[in-house]
Amino acid sequence: MSAVQILSAIVIGLASDHAWSMAAGLLSTGKVTVAAVVDDGDHLRARACDTFGPVPAYRCLAQVPDDARFDVALVCSDNRAKAEVVPWCVARGSHVYMDKPLAATGTGAQAVAEAVARSADAGTRVMVAFHTVFDGVHDEARQLVADGALGRVYLARGVAGHGGLREGGVSDDFVDWLVDPARGGGGTFIDQACYLLDTFMDQLGDTIVEVDGTAVNLGERDYLPASVEDVSLATLRFAGGAVGVVDTKWHQVGPSPLRLSYHGTGGTLIDVGGRWELHTAAGVVPPLDWQRTTERDGVVSYTRATPPKDGYAGEAGYFVDRVLSGEPFHPALTVSAALRVQRVIDAFYASVRTGTRVAVAG
The missing domain is CATH 3.30.360.10 (Dihydrodipicolinate Reductase; domain 2)
Structure with a gap:
């Protein structure tokens, strides 16, 4: 029996309450480990280390080492910041599991979509978690x-x-x-x-x-x-x-x-x-x-x-399974769908x- 592939994850944005539930969903799969967190709140970084273990905790993306690589990124930053965060993630080769919506404005959402399109040849993908799709x-x-x-x-x-x-x-x-x-x-x-x-x-x-x-x-x-x-x-x-x-x-x-x-x-x-x-x-x-x-x-x-839904565990499990298999995400979970929204x-x-x-x- 082959060993289970463990994906390293960076969690970016802890001020959203969804971040903790979505991260717990990822961990519940047994296929993901949190390798780093990013947030400018001292108390939130401290909570992350209590929750996930003594992982590297950065105040901002600029503090993350240039050579650091993560298989996946959980993005729950504020909507405006997503226009910067998601392009940063895909440029580093991380598949992104992000809370909705795509950004704060259409301009920000377009910037995300263009960054994701540029990364497509490398196979990097983004899933926008419209939770209702899992009904x-x-x-x-x-x-x-x-x-x-x-x-x-x-x-x-x-x-x-x-x-x-x-x-x-x-x-x-x-x-x-x-x-x-x-x-x-x-x-x-x-x-x-x-x-x-x-x-x-x-x-x-x-x-x-x-x-x-x-x-x-x-x-x-x-x-x-x-x-x-x-x-x-x-x-x-x-x-x-x-x-x-x-x-x-x-x-x-x-x-x-x-x-x-x-x-x-x-x-x-x-x-x-x-x-x-x-x-x-x-x-x-x-x-x-x-x-x-x-x-x-x-x-x-x-x-x-x-x-009944499996909640965040089922949603995160779907994301992880699709990342590992290479299968496409549901059409309603894609960046193109989120951009239309x-x-x-x-x-x-x-x-x-x-x-x-x-x-x-x-």
Whole structure:
């Protein structure tokens, strides 16, 4: 039996709470060891050494030795910094596992995409962790749309929210940059809508070409600058003619799962939080895990429980396995998909600033 290949990892950015969970996911595979960390927070570097062992801990990328090489890099830096960090990683030959979104702005995201393209010949790849792709029904929903179970989709709706950053237990380090418009890129829209935008474009196989956005700060959070929204609403237009609606908020009372629905001329597909429903008049039969419930007036209804996710362990395991096998990442986890999402985010904030509907950059 061959020995398990152990990948060396550098963790860059510890102020995001996701960094600790994503790093734990990597370690849980038994195929990764943390070899170095980078963050300018003294207390965060100390915590990293307590968590991962006495690894080299650097304040900034400039302190990392020029000859240091790492098989993989976990990037959870603030959104603005990603435009510098990810190119640094791929230039050194590290495969990147990064938290969403790709950057704080479309310009930063373009810089990342160009750096990744330059490294492609060396086989260096980047996975942008849109966690919703690991919903066990993601690809089934995509296939149902492709098979015509909904007919022509004319409307996509998405909802996301939580009860607030500090109110939900987000660390002060994380809040500090999430509410800084320069470092975070915005408020609840860039934070939460990115999941829905990525899901929409992947499952519908279509691109968003126009956005009309509204952003509101309710003024009830003293830690939230007035320029950063905690409620957002966007209407979208897809290249294929469908329209979309997304709302997000950091003021959700009660349960707050991401929920979505697709409405077509031949059917409706709904994620109701823990369960999916398909109502179709198109004669398309879903996979066996979908249970037929009713048939009325030519419409057959099915339901499917959303299978439990493996959390960060499953997501990190997927990343590691794809790095070791050389298999491509899921299309919705690629830099090109994340760049499309970032351009929609840019158009949203441009629409908010101008009060007009804005075309998404091509």
